[in-house]
Amino acid sequence: MMRLMEAELFPSTPGKVKIERAHTINRQFHRCFASTSTMFLWALFLIALTASYLSFQSFVDTSSRYFNASWGGMHWEKQIRASATVRRPGGMSVLVTGAAGFVGTHVSLALRKRGDGVVGLDNFNSYYDPSLKKAREALLESHGVFVVEGDIDDARLLAKLFDVVPFTHVMHLAAQAGVRYAIENPASYVHSNIAGLVTLLEACKSADPQPAVVWASSSSVYGLNEKVPFSEADRTDRPASLYAATKKAGEEITHTYNHIYGLSITGLRFFTVYGPWGRPDMAYFSFTRNILQGKPITVYRGKNRVDLARDFTFIDDIVKGCVASLDTAEKSTGSGGRKGGPAQYRIYNLGNTSPVTVPALVGILERHLKVKAKKNVVEMPGNGDVPFTHANISLARAELGYKPTTNLETGLKKFVRWYLSYYGYSPRSGGSAAEATTGSAKSL
Numbered sequence: 207m208m209r210l211m212e213a214e215l216f217p218s219t220p221g222k223v224k225i226e227r228a229h230t231i232n233r234q235f236h237r238c239f240a241s242t243s244t245m246f247l248w249a250l251f252l253i254a255l256t257a258s259y260l261s262f263q264s265f266v267d268t269s270s271r272y273f274n275a276s277w278g279g280m281h282w283e284k285q286i287r288a289s290a291t292v293r294r295p296g297g298m299s300v301l302v303t304g305a306a307g308f309v310g311t312h313v314s315l316a317l318r319k320r321g322d323g324v325v326g327l328d329n330f331n332s333y334y335d336p337s338l339k340k341a342r343e344a345l346l347e348s349h350g351v352f353v354v355e356g357d358i359d360d361a362r363l364l365a366k367l368f369d370v371v372p373f374t375h376v377m378h379l380a381a382q383a384g385v386r387y388a389i390e391n392p393a394s395y396v397h398s399n400i401a402g403l404v405t406l407l408e409a410c411k412s413a414d415p416q417p418a419v420v421w422a423s424s425s426s427v428y429g430l431n432e433k434v435p436f437s438e439a440d441r442t443d444r445p446a447s448l449y450a451a452t453k454k455a456g457e458e459i460t461h462t463y464n465h466i467y468g469l470s471i472t473g474l475r476f477f478t479v480y481g482p483w484g485r486p487d488m489a490y491f492s493f494t495r496n497i498l499q500g501k502p503i504t505v506y507r508g509k510n511r512v513d514l515a516r517d518f519t520f521i522d523d524i525v526k527g528c529v530a531s532l533d534t535a536e537k538s539t540g541s542g543g544r545k546g547g548p549a550q551y552r553i554y555n556l557g558n559t560s561p562v563t564v565p566a567l568v569g570i571l572e573r574h575l576k577v578k579a580k581k582n583v584v585e586m587p588g589n590g591d592v593p594f595t596h597a598n599i600s601l602a603r604a605e606l607g608y609k610p611t612t613n614l615e616t617g618l619k620k621f622v623r624w625y626l627s628y629y630g631y632s633p634r635s636g637g638s639a640a641e642a643t644t645g646s647a648k649s650l
């Protein structure tokens with residue numbers, strides 16, 4: 207086009223007609239040039255407008271995140287310091303992650319009751335009814351334990367917490383739990399059990415002083431292991447679920463931080479923990495709910511019609527194992543991200559040592575609830591379950607003094623009593639447990 211214009215403007219033979227034509231073309235060119243530059247200016251203007259809009263948006267996002275954050279501020283720090291205050295000679299100040307969870311609540315209470323400083327951390331996610339987590343938080347607060355609302359994968363929050371309190375110990379119980387849910391939501395296991403764990407360990411290794419870390423692994427790491435009872439030295443390289451794989455990965459990841467940074471690490475392989483304030487996603491809990499509501503329950507059965515079995519472990523026994531682990535944990539050797547020397551690395555089974563089949567569990571619940579269950583027995587789906595678990599606890603017994611004392615019969619009795627009172631059953635009515643379904647104060 208430019209070449210055509212040039213030919214028209216600068217003709218080889220000058221002439222009148224050509225001169226007039228040249229003027230017309232000249233005007234057209236100027237108009238064209240003027241409209242191109244106007245368009246260019248408009249484009250520049252639009253780009254500038256978009257850029258300022260985007261930066262304004264990001265400013266608004268950042269500031270609203272800052273101002274709406276559920277943590278931070280003088281009052282918040284004061285609450286944390288008060289909660290972390292140690293009230294016994296030689297006591298510890300413990301950051302409990304997953305404090306509004308089942309095990310986290312019980313461990314936090316036990317520590318607080320004996321005079322240790324406890325600060326909780328929990329993201330109150332909706333994997334199961336968050337109102338149960340809020341009720342546990344209220345219980346903790348009534349005992350002077352403050353629970354920070356936040357995620358273990360939030361490095362800024364963790365840095366702030368370690369800035370406010372020089373925690374001596376971290377009891378790491380926050381996790382995405384549940385074996386079968388990993389099929390539905392694999393990403394949540396990676397987020398909490400891998401990314402969150404690494405973020406937490408990064409904060410611990412950078413802290414000065416470094417805390418000793420005790421954390422929840424799982425019996426599920428034994429996966430397809432068939433050697434019974436399961437001992438810590440047995441194979442754990444054949445996980446049957448993503449949940450198990452992330453817990454096994456956690457054992458390797460914590461080992462790395464122990465090796466490189468001198469963090470003192472104790473991993474606890476919990477065996478199907480149950481009890482009051484438990485997790486609604488677990489079989490004993492959902493069976494109780496369904497039995498009381500007259501709904502059927504699904505009982506899985508293994509190959510060749512073999513019943514599944516679990517080494518069900520009562521919460522009070524698990525709490526004793528956790529507290530003993532904290533008490534016997536040696537100090538981390540490093541500080542501010544540098545290793546000071548070799549540090550303790552331990553792994554223990556915390557089980558009950560007497561597996562019970564799932565149909566036997568249902569039988570105990572039926573007796574305590576005085577209601578017959580409507581059972582659908584189906585073959586175990588291939589969704590991550592293992593046929594049985596059975597803990598060898600010799601190591602924990604020898605080194606932690608761990609000695610479980612509650613059998614499934616007694617433990618479930620305590621659970622049922624809690625369940626009925628929490629969900630609104632009034633013993634004064636003198637009715638059977640089945641009546642609990644009618645006067646329910648809270649719904650699951």
Ligand SMILES: O=C(O)[C@H]1O[C@H](OP(=O)(O)OP(=O)(O)OC[C@H]2O[C@@H](n3ccc(=O)[nH]c3=O)[C@H](O)[C@@H]2O)[C@H](O)[C@@H](O)[C@H]1O
Pocket residue numbers: 383384385423424425426476477478479487488489490504505506507514515516564591
């Ligand atoms: O020790 C662990 O490391 C894990 O323990 C727990 O997993 P599990 O031992 O699988 O407990 P749980 O779900 O109560 O199922 C119990 C039994 O009931 C069977 N089961 C389950 C559901 C159902 O509808 N029917 C059924 O028969 C089922 O097949 C199984 O045989 C924790 O949830 C987990 O987070 C982790 O901590």
